[in-house]
Amino acid sequence: MKYGMVYFIGLAVALAGAAMVSACSHTPGNPETAPKDALSRQTRVPGDYLVTLAEGADVKVIADLYGRFGIKGTKDLGHNIFLVTLTEDPGPAKMEELRGEDARVKAVQPNFVYRFNGSGNPQ
């Protein structure tokens, strides 16, 4: 089901190249709208973080620390780890910086995206 993505990305990149060349000769393209950025595979889920609390820490520390970014949801994954979904994504560096300010949070990391390692013919 996912094998056509190679074609999808390939075409998009080719087109992006053509469009960007054209853009340079006419109107400055908005860097934020570079197709390559939009179509490249994400290595993490935007706004999702795994927060590991220190032993005995109350879950409300998550809201205390990261509530400023708008908490859309919190899910207990067990072993003191919580999946936290934020409305506004401050980025892993900022999340880690804030973690360092509160010992009740043991660790924070992105919710990474993996890829399956199988591939075949388009059916």
Place this chain on the structure above:
Amino acid sequence: MKTKTLLCTILIIVLTGVVLAFSNSISAELSTQFNPTAAKYVPGEVLVKFKPHATAQIRLATVASQRHSVLANLNQPGWVHLKIGAGQSVDQALAAYQNDPSVEYVQPNYIYHLAAVPNDTQYGQLWAFKNTGQTISNAITQPPLSPVYSMNNPGTPGFDINIEKAWDHITDCSSVVVAVVDSGVNYNQEDLAGNMWNGGSTYPNHGYNFVNNNNDPMDLTGHGTHVAGIIGAAGNNAKGTTGVCWKASIMAVRVGDTSGPTTANIIQGINFAVTHGAKVINMSFGSSVFDQGFSDAITTAQSADVILVVSAGNEEANNDNVTTPTYPCNFPQPNLICVAALDQNFQLAGFSNYGSTSVDIGAPGTNILSAWAGTEGLITDSLTSGWTFSTTTSGGWVNKTLSVNGIPIPFLVDPGTYPTGQYNNNTDDRAYKSFNLAGVNVALLQAGVAINVMSGDYFRIGYSSGGGDPFVGGIIDGVTGVATYPILIPVAGDISDCISANCSIGFQLQSNSSLTDLGVAITGFSIETLTLNATSYNTINGTSMASPEVAGLATMLRAHNPQYTYADVVNSIKQGGRAVASLAGKTTTGKAIDVMSSLAYINPPTGLTATVK
């Protein structure tokens, strides 16, 4: 000094004796297990070897005295094939000849059988299990994200995992739960339905779905079903393929869909598997990013004596290289085995990752036939007709043929002057068309899209299962699955919410009153579909396919040796492997798996103590 030396010698002999005695007891036990214990022989017959001095007359007289008759001479000095008298047992005949001074040896006429070969209809295509140099049908013509590599189809006879001999000893691994942490499993597939984990009334669908947080881990891609089939497709059922294990207990743990698994789902998946009794977990996916949460879950599994088998990755990369690591392969826990892929000539597959310190062993991973979730379809659209266009200004979307690398290709573009003009200010341009998706279970939209819109302007993709303009009603972002740039199209492009006979798919370019840009061009429009069924199979490539062969072996080893720890299993797999030239310096062992050798491998006794008085 002499006294001391002698004492040491005695001690060594005593200790050696203890160890040998221990080893012998293990060997005897294993020997019993491996013997065809139901001593199968032909009733009423024995084979006798006469001593050299026994003349022909003596032999005939001896046979006659027992009221036996000669069935045949065996063209081997002294040996004859005898029919024993009515009412006599083979045991009685053996006893009689053992006491005869003219007889050197007597034995039953044993019945031998060929190595177990299942009757599954497509068994001949499973080169990984029996490489006869056969040509694999439907071989992969499109390599994964890598340059073209040698297919080696057909390959070399004998380059397989040496499993048929092992099947003489064990085919039923169902005493050990093996978890497929993947895209789910089509638990209704004809070769898997009978080999799924019994999750009781709490998990009636044989596992859990962490993507949708429910107890239905149905596979909507095929990947997990393929993996499950390699481990434990029902063997000798006259259908499809067979797995490493003919009987199995497969736990389906769905952690990803077309867009891949996430850390959160993987952690939950591993913990679920461990908590519910899985002793082997297969994970055929990877990423280049170190992931502490994932690593911790593997350590948790280790403490529960669970072994994890993972794929090395398909990037042709050296996982040892600090710039190209692959996880979970590179995690250091000892309960983890990382597997590279071999082709039909036992060459490292062109796409396979490797690593002399990170990848443990190789297994077949090209042109692997196994179960699949259903039938795949492809709906294409040339973008030349049938589209409805609207605009609030002028121009808007049009069909247009553009030249890409000198090749004319049809596009939908906005504006019509793309890529030399600019779209209008304050416009709302839409293009949409309806497609019949009735009856399918999964629909995946794919298109090549080049986008040049200014900040504050939007390109959107929308769909509506009710047909018509998918952007009508103002419910756009999120509600109808519309993506807005720069978030744009999800990589997976899953539009399964739109499955109906009248699924309308559309594109929108909406601008404000400020600057404009070149606009949007769309081509390569298609919808991939999957319709679940119970009879599909597929041939695919990947280290994803090599990993479950090892997971199947681990399951078999644990079923055959219930006392084995994860360390025993890992040791048996590595020590029992077969040296392969293409893996030398590419894996920690330089070996491919060898099922029979691993099954026969005797782990050294541990925890042995001896008291010397």
